[in-house]
Amino acid sequence: MPLFSFVIRRLLQMIPTVIFILIVTFILVRLLPGDPASAMLGDRARDADVERINRQLGLDQPVVVQFFYFVRRVVTGDLGNSIGLKVSVSSLILQRLPVTLMLTGMSALIALVLAVPLAFIAASKRERLPDSIIRGAFQMGLSMPVFYVGIVLLTVFAAQLKLFPVGGYGDTLGDRLYHLFLPALTLALSFAAVLMRNLRASIIEVMNAEYVDFATAKGLRSRVILFRHILRNALISTVTLFGLQIGTLLGGAVITETVFAVPGAGRLLIDSIYGRDYPVLQGLTIALAVLVSLTFLITDIVQAWLDPRIAR
Amino acid sequence: MNATLPILSIDGVSKRFRGPYSLMRRLKGEPPLIVHALNNVTLEVHRGETLGIVGESGCGKSTLARCLVRLHEADDGAVRFEGKDISLFRGTERRAFNRRVQMIFQDPYGSLNPRMTVSQILGEALFVHRMRPKPEIPGRIAELLDLVRLPQDAAGRYPHEFSGGQRQRIGIARALAVEPDVIVADELVSALDVSVQAQVINLLLQLQSRLHLTVVFVAHDLRLVRHISHRVAVMYLGQVMEVNTSEGLFTAPRHPYSKALLEAAPELDPGQRNRKVALRGELPSPLNLPPGCPFAGRCPHVFDRCRTERPLLSPRGRGQFAACHLTDFGTPAPNANNPTGLLFP
Amino acid sequence: MKTIARAVFTAALLLGTSLSAFALERGGTLTYGRYADSLFLDPVLNDANVDIWILSNLYDTLLLPTDDGKGVQPGLASEYKLADDGMNLTLTLRDGIRFSDGSPITPADVAWSLKRAAKKDNGIWGFMIESIDDVTTEGDKTILIKLKHPDPAILAALTVFNTAILPQKQFEASPGATDEEKAKAFAEHPIGSGPFVLKSWDRGSSMKLVRNEYYWAKGEDGQPLPYLDGINFELIPDDATRILKLTSGEIDGAEFIPYSRVNELKSSGNLNMELFPSTRVAYITLNVRPQLGGKDNPLSNPKVRQAMNFAVNKEAIIQIVTHGVGKPQTSYMSTATPLHVGDKPLYPYDLDKAKLLMKEAGFEGGFSTSILVLAGNQDEIAASTALQQMWAQIGIKLELQQVDNPTRTQQYRDGTFVMRNAAWTDDIADPNEITSYFVYSKTIDALHTGWKSDEADQLFEASQKEMDPKKRAEQYARMQEIYNAEGPTVPLYETPYPVALSKKVHGFLQIPLGNNIFAKTWKEK
Amino acid sequence: MSADWAAARSAFRLKALPRSLVSGGVILGLSLVLALWPSLLAPYDPTAFDYSALLAPPSWAHPFGTDNFGRDVLSRVIHAYTIDMQIAIFATIGPFIFGTIVGAFVGYAGGLWEAIFGRIVDATITFPFLVLVIAIVSVLGPGLGNMYVAVGVVGWVFYARLVAAEIKVQKRLDYADAGRVMGYTPLRIIFRHLLPNAITPAIVYWVTDMALAILLGSSLGYLGLGAQPPAAEWGVQIADGKNFMNTAWWISVFPGVAIVLTGLGFSLAGDGVAELLRVRR
């Protein structure tokens, strides 16, 4: 029951957040110089063509009126049609967002798989050689621009070693996972570095906690102490960070998806900025905001599940 | 100034804190949970005396101490300083009050700003309250250090360079810097080692007689409170159960709770051992106060009236007050349930 | 016209013989890496090259451009005849031609398609057939086009994508109230008569075409074209990734190979690095309005513009930007554009002359100015960085401003830009399109530069109706002379289309107008 | 006076510097030297073309080779220090100061202010940071100045969040109450007492944020929205060299190394500062 009310409360908190984002997006895109017609028609358009299209899109209306129409549509669940791609925004989002979700999901998974064991090794060999090597390597991972990591991985693993496809997105699920591995790894490296750093610190902290001493004094096997007592408690603070980083991960997906030719929401977002595709930009922003908020919610729930003290 | 007027008087002060307000409670239309930290507390502090306030955790003694220095504002009732309601003080009046009523805190680690040196800490107090012209401040700092028996080279050092006892001395020096009339000491020595406790207690006793301070000494350690106080107030769940002179309380407590508290404290005499548990049961939650006497749930002398009617603090003889329906509890007439004589030979 | 046809025939023959060196193989699917996805597959209402350049694979036109992009050859119409007065055009449809859904192509479909394309405000390409007055049919094969005025470019116009023939009934049966809504629905599952049919389209990711069983043209083996079973267009915006996918064999071909990679791929063993002749020219557009942002504009002085032209070392730019792939422009239009005149590079590098001109123009001390660069576009950045260095020699301090495309387009259209990078490709096998935009002030103010030459305007208007090829050629020669001497551009270079293909791929062609021709493409197994 | 002498000695007492601070400090110190006096070490003009040496591989004349304009890559990498270190500082100092002040007030005030601030934080972290910055730069126009504005508009929130959280912890400690009992004004308590104790996480974040700023600057440079040509900036250089990864790797690899090295310096320094500023109790 407390968990339930906790979830409801969090869902209610999302509403002002989404409204705020909606307004910011709306204002921001209309401040952008250039209009959809200019973006679409290119250099050869004549003024008459541009005016005609802007009229068709309702962009000759005052901004307030546009916002009103926009909100009315959103409330009825209609996100409008893409200006450039001539299809409905909702279908576009349904098509692209799962790709990005899979990409970020995979990279989150890879990051965890990398970070958890290495953080543990680093924490248990604290201030000694393995710790220094692991921290140094991740430090570098943190210091490299995503696009550069992507290009390097692409050149080495796809082009030279031919272990992975160069890019794109497969047809079957297995094929897609295979295609998304390298971009996911690219995103995962810096994410893993952040996680590792945090997890290492909290493992060290938990190792010094008195309940670990108590568990030792109980004569528990070291495996039990490690998993049940140390790791579980250390993960609690990392879960929050994990949730917070999802937003960053989605931001990183913008560049990764371009480098690896992954047809995901990140690239759609950039394309819609460059194409001044207002409906897509707005729709996608809402979708991403809701998505990230849900991620926060899920991490909160996971945290509450890991830590019974939270959901009072 | 009227000599009979108490320097501080606490008139029916109540303090409530809002507990967690869950969504379920909101949806059901229930009010938020209320923590009754102080419940109609009435006490007087006389000029020059030491009033001990004692009780277990959650009894409201710290909240009361904080109300005295306006770290909390009372919800009901009033705290009066020299007869004036302190919640009405504004501007210079408030500054003057802040100067004249000071507090010393429990935690020797948390009560000093770790990024300020001792001379900065003391100097700031002197400067803000314009206690001394600027050039005289270093000299005054030296005097203060001397007063609390800290070495002179302490001035340039940071709190973390001192031991717990020394840090409490710095806290005392800071309070004394503004030359107050009243000092509220909240668990002043409970975080200190026994040998150091004694040093600080001795210092406090000396300073009090030398500077004619009025002291409100809040603690959970009965032995200490008895040692230092003229009068003692025993609190339980936000209420004052008994007010008594120090020796009166310890020889013949007038409230069953006071008595249980005394029995539970281990005596220093190995010959005084007994195996009887002084008081069974847990401390009740201050979230949902019972309608009757707050101690009713654990009291060995409980009877029906205790569960329905809250006893009020009422006089029991010379300077003695208790909040108990058993008005003759603890009177000198020997009582089968009162092994007082056994405790204090 | 005949000589052209003969030349084409010879070329085809040569190509054919060279092809026959291999044993032609049918079947298979070609995977082709594109830099950007198509947006809208309606021939009339589309907006951009990403659509235009592949439309001919889906939709056939009455006439087709020749492979050199300069002439016209029969398409859906096997015969065509322009009346002597130049006011009427008669076309005859081939026998037994069908749309991809199997329905026959009727003259009514043709008339409806052409009228739709010519309708004012229907898309932005109508200007190329603005001369069409009416289209009527006669019998089950003949189409009569009545013109408002003699139009020397009308045959070329009928090769252009927007005159593609669509099935009227199926189009009108598409859901939607307006033509635009119907077009939107129709373009999701287009029915045309090109060699391929759209099978599936995953926007922003891939587009799959399969062969059109009803396509009319025959291959070398006497069987119907195309040879391929299908084409997969894969969308790979990143240049490096596109090339990596090609070299790793994941795709069979890739367009828009960066010039910097051309030489590298040329030496690669399993790739053909093709450089298809094109009508593409790259240049800097200068705003020549006398006042700009409330200040006097030095660029309005023709001498300044000439000085800037002389100060540019084109060879160096060609090396830096195109890595030797490009060549200097000899006129504002490319050498592949019909009626191009010019045999030596414009404005040979001459710093002294440039300085002298600056002095004459009163700008001995130079001036500060800026140029719009498309953000992240390596070619434009490279060219502009080089210009920055070169113009510094004559005292012009150039600031680069990287902006995104809509921003640039808006400044361009508003005429508030100072300078910008630009490139041009013809859509029609005629010089009139480029000239109308570059020279003729009434289309878009000569590339929105505010430049105007009354003589050139008059010449252009006359040439649009001039049916005598020789006279028309003279008119164009004069227009090029005027424009090249004091026009509002700094021509940089013309480049071919760099396309890299697997060695196993044969018969792919990108014509100078940009169209990707997959009809005769085949792939070794 | 002996007390003064003791104070002076205590103030200047050298603490044992953390190892990571020393190594990070050495890297950043050298970077700063290169940033301030690039011409001392750069052998060539970073923007000078050499048509005779386009895409020349590393040699004695050009230790890092030349790029497609024949510009000396070494000189460009060195000169890029000026811009990239500038990005590190200018893109973060505004958010640091503004965020710290806002965070201090919000954390101290609590209540409604905190609730409003919480929503702003939510909205900001919900929105992909890079996308927001790109959009803002697109509105304002490309270039470093506008990039700083864009980063600042978003970035202050993170500092404010850190400071507010820490102030909330600190304001409950006894020394804050001691200040109140002393009758100190809220401003004095916030800035003289709480902030010096609450600011450490923000300073540590600041140091690592500078590395992130360089990465962001590079990403924007890569997209053409950051530093403008012909200025040398690592992200721009990597973007320039992207097409030459196979034929002229040196164009992008050396700036890449510079980014990683500088990032490493900031990261190490961040760890070190955290260690150094840890409150000793």
Add this chain to the structure above:
Amino acid sequence: MAMSANMGPNGNTDGNENAGLVVRGLTTTFDTPRGQAIAAADVDFDVAPGEIVGLVGESGSGKSVTLRSIMGLIRKPGRTTGHVDWRGRDLVAMSSEELRRIRGSEIAMIFQEPMTALNPVLPVGLQIEENLIAHTTLTTRQRRSRALELMNIVGIPAADRRLDEYPHQFSGGMRQRVMIAIALACSPKLLLADEPTTALDVTIQDQILKLLLDLRDRMAMSVVLVTHDLGVVAATCDRMAVMYAGRIVETGAVAEVFARPRHSYTRGLLGSVPRSGTSRTMLQSIEGTPPSLTNLPTGCAFHPRCSFATDICLKERPVLEAVTSPTRTVACFHHERVAEAEAIL
């Protein structure tokens, strides 16, 4: 107490089962940046079966470190040497697996702060059962019923429901009872208790101490009780050992030590605690502060604070020697003078 044989400790003890705990020369050092800290030095003491031994000292005196060293809980950078003989086997020299089998089954330990010693994210039932999983072959159901039994033994009401609750849902006293239940799970023969009541209120402390006495009797186990509170020692322990700066300075039967302390530090400690009848007088405090473990004074570590100190105390370190009886030991050159000094009481 009904308990089946397989629940008891392993029966393969090859040494003398009646010897109890014999600690000899136990030394634990830590490498710190400021040098080596000797947290416990040359500690010798015995615990007979069924006996409660109090280990008394102020913070930093090494009492907790000694307890942890016995249990093998000292982690790097700490190092333990010496001998801890438990029923004929040396715990210090033992392999970690052997030690693990003894921990929690033959020897159990409880800590000062149950809130931090209990894992906050696991239900208490699981934390009890863990212990049973590690040392017994009980089935799931047997474990559950044993857990219930333990909860009842330590006096936790509604045990059935509370097994599935988490530590934060218990009050401080109940938490300490939970920890005791966990420690008792395998019926240990020795309980090491590290300040088990310091964090508790006085009435709850009373309950817990009485519970410990009760359990000692019922389960025939020995207890080492670490505390800084002399009252707790007086009320609970049979014998006591006083530690200062890492060393034991005095041992003996509780009554003897309280009546006639032979070390000046013990004497000072006793004097620091206020007693009845001494209100508002100066306490007999020990001046100065305990020394830093990395920088101990030469000779007797207590000499800078000692009023009995002479030259020899500066130069030589006194060894712990038996005085009046083999179990009455003291490490002081002047123990006779101390013993003769005016009584504190």
